[in-house]
Amino acid sequence: xxxxLVVDDIPGVRKSxxxxxxxLGHEVLEAGNxxxxxxxxxxxxxxxxxxDMLMPEMDGVDLIDLLNEAPGKTPRILAMSGxxxxxxxxxxxxxxxxxxxxxxxxxFDTVELCDAVQSLLEKGAT
Amino acid sequence: xxxxxxxxxxxxxxAAQVNITIADAAHPERPLTYVNRSFCETTGYAAEDxxxxxxxxxxxxxxxxxxxxxxxxxxNEDQAIDVEILxxxxxxxEFWNALSLSPIRDETGxxxxxxxxxxxxxxxxxxxxxxxxxxxxxxxxxxxSGIAHEVNSMLQPIVSLPSLVKTALPEDKAEEREWxxxxxxxxxxxxxxxRKLLQYGRRNPAAEAALFDPCKALDAAAVHLRPAxxxxxxxxxxxxxxxxxxVYGDLQSLVQSIIALGENAIDAMPQGGTLTLAxxxxxxTVSLSVQDTGPGVDTRYRHRIFEPFFTSKPxxxxxxxxxxxxxxxxxxxxxxxxLKNHAANGACFTINLPLAEPDTAAPSPQxxxx
Numbered sequence: 001x002x003x004x005l006v007v008d009d010i011p012g013v014r015k016s017x018x019x020x021x022x023x024l025g026h027e028v029l030e031a032g033n034x035x036x037x038x039x040x041x042x043x044x045x046x047x048x049x050x051x052d053m054l055m056p057e058m059d060g061v062d063l064i065d066l067l068n069e070a071p072g073k074t075p076r077i078l079a080m081s082g083x084x085x086x087x088x089x090x091x092x093x094x095x096x097x098x099x100x101x102x103x104x105x106x107x108f109d110t111v112e113l114c115d116a117v118q119s120l121l122e123k124g125a126t
Numbered sequence: 127x128x129x130x131x132x133x134x135x136x137x138x139x140x141a142a143q144v145n146i147t148i149a150d151a152a153h154p155e156r157p158l159t160y161v162n163r164s165f166c167e168t169t170g171y172a173a174e175d176x177x178x179x180x181x182x183x184x185x186x187x188x189x190x191x192x193x194x195x196x197x198x199x200x201x202n203e204d205q206a207i208d209v210e211i212l213x214x215x216x217x218x219x220e221f222w223n224a225l226s227l228s229p230i231r232d233e234t235g236x237x238x239x240x241x242x243x244x245x246x247x248x249x250x251x252x253x254x255x256x257x258x259x260x261x262x263x264x265x266x267x268x269x270x271s272g273i274a275h276e277v278n279s280m281l282q283p284i285v286s287l288p289s290l291v292k293t294a295l296p297e298d299k300a301e302e303r304e305w306x307x308x309x310x311x312x313x314x315x316x317x318x319x320x321r322k323l324l325q326y327g328r329r330n331p332a333a334e335a336a337l338f339d340p341c342k343a344l345d346a347a348a349v350h351l352r353p354a355x356x357x358x359x360x361x362x363x364x365x366x367x368x369x370x371x372x373v374y375g376d377l378q379s380l381v382q383s384i385i386a387l388g389e390n391a392i393d394a395m396p397q398g399g400t401l402t403l404a405x406x407x408x409x410x411t412v413s414l415s416v417q418d419t420g421p422g423v424d425t426r427y428r429h430r431i432f433e434p435f436f437t438s439k440p441x442x443x444x445x446x447x448x449x450x451x452x453x454x455x456x457x458x459x460x461x462x463x464x465l466k467n468h469a470a471n472g473a474c475f476t477i478n479l480p481l482a483e484p485d486t487a488a489p490s491p492q493x494x495x496x
Contacts, residue, residue, distance in 0.1 A: 008279070010279050010280075010282075012280075012282070012283050013279050013282045013283065015283070016282055016283035016286045016287050017282070017286065019286075019287065019290055020286060020290060023290060023293075052279075054275055081275070082274055082275045082276070082277070082278025082279045082281075082282075083271060083274035083275055083278060083324050084271060084272070084274050084275030084276075085271055091271075092275065105278075105321075106278040106279055106281070106282050107278055107279075107281035107282040107284065107285035107286065107313065107317055108282075108285065108286065109285050109286050109289060109310070109314075110286050110287075110289045110290055111289070113286065
């Protein structure tokens with residue numbers, strides 16, 4: 001069983017992803033943006049962070065940067081994106097691929113989610 | 127003096143760079159009584175072949191019936207008219223004709239003749255269509271990438287939750303299980319459509335461009351198309367292009383384009399037939415073609431098939447994006463895509479790509495960007 005943090009500004013997305021992960025027996029935490037995610041992750045051993053890229057307050061790129069800078073073990077990062085562009089006109093999926101350990105293109109089914117999570121957890125935190 | 131003036135008039139008409147015709151208005155068929163040299167050069171007909179005939183010989187299968195009716199009505203009402211009409215040369219090739227017809231009246235006001243001025247505007251229309259196509263693609267790119275993030279997120283629960291609910295359902299809930307399958311299936315269809323749309327919005331596919339063997343693209347497309355052919359359609363390869371030749375561009379985009387053409391071909395042969403994937407090399411150009419034995423593309427649609435969202439398929443069966451996307455991909459590789467209807471052999475789409483030698487500089491592709 002792993003501790004997985006799901007970050008997305010749309011509650012329905014978080015809930016549907018959390019539902020699949022809980023079925024697998026994982027402990028799931030939810031956050032609505034990067035800042036909330038950092039607060040939750042601080043001082044807690046998180047094995048995997050599944051994060052959206054385009055979010056208010058703090059986006060996925062900044063969240064990933066700050067998680068990587070934090071002391072201690074860095075969780076694996078699974079980025080997810082439905083496409084779209086940052087204000088810099090960069091394609092969200094391209095940015096996701098450059099910054100995360102793995103990427104899922106929204107919407108994905110539960111099998112795709114489980115396969116990606118399984119494969120990242122086997123690699124373990126760094 | 128009069129003869130000389132008339133002679134100069136005739137010479138002037140013949141020297142004109144526009145096509146000029148004069149037809150007899152007194153006769154119901156309105157036969158031609160004069161055509162100038164430019165008309166003969168444009169259409170390929172000699173004056174003696176056409177004098178005495180109605181101008182209808184310029185029309186063909188792709189000529190718009192509404193435009194013809196419009197012309198007829200104006201002439202019946204003794205009115206002048208300006209239209210653009212698809213006409214055919216003697217050799218069967220098409221050209222767009224900007225046609226201006228005006229009645230000529232005698233001193234009593236009776237219309238005795240109709241003078242026609244015609245200009246071949248094929249090239250101008252092609253440029254207009256290209257510009258319109260680019261503008262549509264650009265708008266589509268902006269629109270799709272604008273909504274993609276939101277809509278894909280909305281689809282997330284629809285695509286992922288049904289399978290979880292199914293595992294929680296008791297064994298005897300077969301009907302409810304089917305409903306969940308339906309939700310999941312429709313969610314995934316929406317996902318596929320949105321992903322196709324998003325390909326317009328992606329910037330600069332040049333990032334993926336490389337030199338590759340076009341035979342590989344045909345092989346990959348054939349692997350994908352074979353299961354869709356089923357028992358009724360025979361998939362045939364006709365290849366004189368040797369392996370090891372290279373073109374420059376994105377391999378996956380070319381594969382997708384061939385698949386889109388192949389899927390259309392399969393849809394055109396519901397009763398079965400032959401799907402031929404061919405690859406040839408002529409004068410430094412690689413030709414990849416997809417030919418079916420269906421009814422061919424309806425001539426009314428031939429000029430519109432590459433427009434985004436144009437489809438002749440029933441509602442729900444075609445997005446109208448396959449050919450538009452294929453054209454966009456092929457143009458970005460510096461190539462062209464064209465259609466030829468074979469009288470008895472269905473439709474044949476041909477992709478022409480410039481051969482790229484590994485040691486030569488890559489061509490600079492053009493892109494539709496959002």
